[in-house]
Amino acid sequence: MSSKFADYVNAVLALENGLNSKEFEVSDMGKRLLLLANDLSNAIAKEAEKKLQEIYAMIDKEINEELEKMRANYEAKKKEEISLVDGAAQRNFNRAVDFLVSKVIEVLKS
16 A cells, blocks of 8 residues: 555656646746737837838928928919019009100190
8 A cells, every 4th residue: 555655645746746847837938928928019119100200201291392382382472463563663663754754845845
């Protein structure tokens, strides 16, 4: 009977050693999973930041293009207004010259 008891003791010790071994394996696997999850999280955050920077760059580009269009439109309108004012000033100048010439002619005739 003593040998059976020794066999049971040895079996229990072997089972305990096997369980301890599996415990360490599970613990190591858990650590590896956590590290992989952390690495994946960092990679996702890095990629998200990269995409966010691309979006910011696209927005800045669109804003700058819109500002350039507005500037060009303003310049065109400004030139048109200056042209209209210049034309009106030229007509007024011509009228003033015509008026002055007609008055000089009147004075010389009298």
